[in-house]
Amino acid sequence: xxxxxxxxxxxxxxxxxxxxxxxxxxxxxxxxxxxxxxxxxxxxxxxxxxxxxxxxxxxxxxxxxxxxxxxxxxxxxxxxxxxxxxxxxxxxxxxxxxxxxxxxxxxxxxxxxxxxxxxxxxxxxxxxxxxxxxxxxxxxxxxxxxxxxxxxxxxxxxxxxxxxxxxxxxxxxxxxxxxxx
Amino acid sequence: xxxxxxxxxxxxxxxxxxxxxxxxxxxxxxxxxxxxxxxxxxxxxxxxxxxxxxxxxxxxxxxxxxxxxxxxxxxxxxxxxxxxxxxxxxxxxxxxxxxxxxxxxxxxxxxxxxxxxxxxxxxxxxxxxxxxxxxxxxxxxxxxxxxxxxxxxxxxxxxxxxxxxxxxxxxxxxxxxxxxxxxxxxxxxx
Numbered sequence: 001x002x003x004x005x006x007x008x009x010x011x012x013x014x015x016x017x018x019x020x021x022x023x024x025x026x027x028x029x030x031x032x033x034x035x036x037x038x039x040x041x042x043x044x045x046x047x048x049x050x051x052x053x054x055x056x057x058x059x060x061x062x063x064x065x066x067x068x069x070x071x072x073x074x075x076x077x078x079x080x081x082x083x084x085x086x087x088x089x090x091x092x093x094x095x096x097x098x099x100x101x102x103x104x105x106x107x108x109x110x111x112x113x114x115x116x117x118x119x120x121x122x123x124x125x126x127x128x129x130x131x132x133x134x135x136x137x138x139x140x141x142x143x144x145x146x147x148x149x150x151x152x153x154x155x156x157x158x159x160x161x162x163x164x165x166x167x168x169x170x171x172x173x174x175x176x177x178x179x180x181x
Numbered sequence: 182x183x184x185x186x187x188x189x190x191x192x193x194x195x196x197x198x199x200x201x202x203x204x205x206x207x208x209x210x211x212x213x214x215x216x217x218x219x220x221x222x223x224x225x226x227x228x229x230x231x232x233x234x235x236x237x238x239x240x241x242x243x244x245x246x247x248x249x250x251x252x253x254x255x256x257x258x259x260x261x262x263x264x265x266x267x268x269x270x271x272x273x274x275x276x277x278x279x280x281x282x283x284x285x286x287x288x289x290x291x292x293x294x295x296x297x298x299x300x301x302x303x304x305x306x307x308x309x310x311x312x313x314x315x316x317x318x319x320x321x322x323x324x325x326x327x328x329x330x331x332x333x334x335x336x337x338x339x340x341x342x343x344x345x346x347x348x349x350x351x352x353x354x355x356x357x358x359x360x361x362x363x364x365x366x367x368x369x370x371x
Contacts, residue, residue: 033207033208034207034208034209035207035208035209036207036208036209036210036211037208037209037210037211038210038211038212038213039210039213040213040215046215046216047215047216047217047218048215048216048217048218049217049218049219049220050217050218050219050220051218051219051220051221051222052220052221052222052224052265056224056226056263057226057228057263057333058226058227058228058261058262058263058331058333059226059228059261059262059263059302059330059331059332059333059334059337059338060263060330060333061263061302061303061304061330062221067217070215093214097219098219098221099268100328101219103217103219155217157219159303160303162303162304162305162328162329162330163304163305163327163328163329164328165221165265165266165304165328166221166265166266166267166268166328167221167222167223167224167265167266167267168221170218170219170220171218171219171220172216172217172218172219173216173217173218173219174214174215174216175214175215175216175217176212176213176214177212177213177214178211178212179211180211
C-alpha cells in the first residue's frame, strides 16, 4: 500500500508541472519521442572504393568512377513548432580528395517503403569538408530499413581535370551524414 | 474504493514515469559515417591499333626509263595510350619507336611521324616530334605526355604515318630480292 500511494503522488506531481492541474488528463496523453535516426545500408559493405581499376587497356581512362551501392535510411519525428522539418547533410570529415578530381554525391528520390513525408533530393552536390544538404523537407517519416529502401546514394568521381591527376597511394575519405533541422 | 484509486494511481504513475523518460531522452542517433578509398595507380600503357600488317611497296614506273616512285606512305595505324603522372617523380612520359626485327632494304629509308592528337580522350596529350627515321635505336615520336587517356581504337590518339622513301644517290643499291618483314615496337616511358 505504501508503494501504491507513492505512485499516485508521482502522477499528480507530473500533471501539475505540465500546468494541467489534473493527473488524469496527463495520463491520457501519449508522448511521442523526438526521433532523429539515420543509417547507411548496403547489400555488401558501406566501405567502397573509386578510381582507376588496373590494368586498363591503353587509351582507357578511369573505369571505376561510380558507385550506387549505399542507401540512406532514416526515421524522423518533427516537432511542429520547434523543428518542423529536417535535412540530411553530407560532408567529408576526414581525408582530402586527390588533385584533379571532385567527389560528387546525389541522393535519389525515396523508394515507396516506410511511411510519412520523406524528404526530397537537392540534386548532385560536390562534397567538401562543410555540411551540405542532400535531402530536404523531411517531416515525420521513416524510410524502411535496409538496402534498396530509402534514398539511393549515387557517388561519382569526376576526373574532368585529368591532366592534374597524380598516381597516389589509396586515399581514404570518411563521409559523414547527419540528419538535423 | 481506496484500493481502486490506488491501482489507477499506479497506472498513471507509470505513464508519468514513462513520459518523463521519453521527454528527457530523445532518440537521437543522427550521425553516420562510411569510407571511400580513392585509388589512382601508376599507369603507362601504349598500343598501336590498325591493320594487322601493312605493306609498303614503291610503285612500279609507268614507262621504261622512269624510276620507282620516290615515296610511299601508309597511315592506317593509330597510337593509343594511357598515362598517369607522379607529381614529383615522373611528370611526363614520351612514346618511342624502334625496329626490333628485320632489316630495312638497302637504298630506302623508313620513317614515321605522329599527327596531332584527336579523339575522345581526356587530359594533357603529348606533342608529335615530327618525322623520325626508324632504326634500331629508340626514336621519340610523341613527347611530353602528362596524365591523360587517348580513347581506344582508330580515330583516337595520334595517327601514325609511315613513309618508305628512296635514299638519294642510292638507287644502285636497290634489290628486288630483298623484301623485308619489319617489326616496330612502341614504348611509353620517361
